[in-house]
Amino acid sequence: xxxxxxxxxxxxxxxxxxxxxxxxxxxxxxxxxxxxxxxxxxxxxxxxxxxxxxxxxxxxxxxxxxxxxxxxxxxxxxxxxxxxxxxxxxxxxxxxxxxxxxxxxxxxxxxxxxxxxxxxxxxxxxxxxxxxxxxxxxxxxxxxxxxxxxxxxxxxxxxxxxxxxxxxxxxxxxxxxxxxxxxxxxxxxxxxxxxxxxxxxxxxxxxxxxxxxxxxxxxxxxxxxxxxxxxxxxxxxxxxxxxxxxxxxxxxxxxxxxxxxxxxxxxxxxxxxxxxxxxxxxxxxxxxxxxxxxxxxxxxxxxxxxx
Numbered sequence: 001x002x003x004x005x006x007x008x009x010x011x012x013x014x015x016x017x018x019x020x021x022x023x024x025x026x027x028x029x030x031x032x033x034x035x036x037x038x039x040x041x042x043x044x045x046x047x048x049x050x051x052x053x054x055x056x057x058x059x060x061x062x063x064x065x066x067x068x069x070x071x072x073x074x075x076x077x078x079x080x081x082x083x084x085x086x087x088x089x090x091x092x093x094x095x096x097x098x099x100x101x102x103x104x105x106x107x108x109x110x111x112x113x114x115x116x117x118x119x120x121x122x123x124x125x126x127x128x129x130x131x132x133x134x135x136x137x138x139x140x141x142x143x144x145x146x147x148x149x150x151x152x153x154x155x156x157x158x159x160x161x162x163x164x165x166x167x168x169x170x171x172x173x174x175x176x177x178x179x180x181x182x183x184x185x186x187x188x189x190x191x192x193x194x195x196x197x198x199x200x201x202x203x204x205x206x207x208x209x210x211x212x213x214x215x216x217x218x219x220x221x222x223x224x225x226x227x228x229x230x231x232x233x234x235x236x237x238x239x240x241x242x243x244x245x246x247x248x249x250x251x252x253x254x255x256x257x258x259x260x261x262x263x264x265x266x267x268x269x270x271x272x273x274x275x276x277x278x279x280x281x282x283x284x285x286x287x288x289x290x291x292x293x294x295x296x297x298x299x300x301x302x303x304x305x306x307x
Contacts, residue, residue: 008060014127031065107278147283177280
C-alpha cells in the first residue's frame with residue numbers, strides 16, 4: 001500500500017484537521033457515503049460543508065457532493081462541535097523544558113479532541129495558552145480521571161518518550177477511593193483478559209465503550225494496595241503494569257470495589273456532566289529514566305481525592 005500523504009490542511013486555531021478513510025463499497029458519490037458515515041449529522045449540514053469547500057482530498061482538492069466515491073482514499077476536514085460544555089476546572093503545569101511538558105489534569109477534561117469535546121480539551125487549551133501548535137501528548141488519561149499527563153514540545157523527540165510507555169519502562173502510580181472489603185486480602189496483583197463490550201466472546205453487555213473481563217490469556221495486570229480505611233470506604237494505591245483502556249476501573253469493579261462516582265462502571269450513568277461528582281481516580285505519579293538526558297525523572301500530582 002502506498003504511504004499516505006501528510007495532511008493537506010494546516011492546524012486551525014490550535015485544532016488539527018481530522019481524516020477518514022473511504023472503505024470498500026458502491027456508494028454513487030461522496031455525499032451518499034458521508035450520510036452513512038456520519039448518521040448524527042443532517043444531510044443539509046453535510047451539503048453545506050461541501051458547498052463551503054471544507055472537505056478536501058489528500059492533495060487538498062475541494063470535494064463536492066457529487067464527487068465520485070473512491071474507495072481506499074482519504075478525505076480531510078475540520079471537526080465541528082456545537083454548544084460545547086465548558087469544563088470549569090483548570091490544568092496546572094508542573095514542569096517544562098525544551099522537550100517535555102508535565103501537566104496536572106483536572107477531572108472532566110479530555111486529553112485530546114474527540115466525540116463531543118474539541119476546544120474543551122487539555123491539548124487544545126495548552127496549544128492555545130502556550131502558543132505551541134505542535135504540542136503532542138505522549139500518553140493519555142480518561143476524561144474522568146485527574147492527574148499527570150506528559151506532552152512533547154519538540155516533535156522529533158516524541159518517539160523516544162512514547163517508546164518508554166510502549167516498553168513499559170514508566171512506573172505509574174494511581175490512587176482511588178472505593179468501598180472497603182474486609183475479606184479482600186491486600187496487596188494483590190489482579191490479572192485478566194479485558195475486551196471491549198460485545199467483542200471476543202463477551203455477550204454479557206452491549207454497552208458501548210466499556211470493557212469486560214472474559215476467559216482467556218490475561219492481557220492486563222494491576223497491583224492493588226490498601227493505603228487507608230475510613231469506615232466503609234478506603235483509599236487504594238493502584239499500579240498498572242499494562243495500559244488497557246479503562247483497566248483500573250474494570251479491575252476494581254471485578255474485585256467488588258468499584259471506584260467512587262464512576263459513570264461507566266458498574267453501569268452507565270444517565271448524567272455524565274455532574275461536575276460535583278468527579279470519578280475518584282487520580283494519576284498520582286510517574287517515574288522513568290529520561291531517554292534523552294539519562295536523568296531519573298519523578299513527577300507527582302498536587303491534587304487530592306475527596307473522601
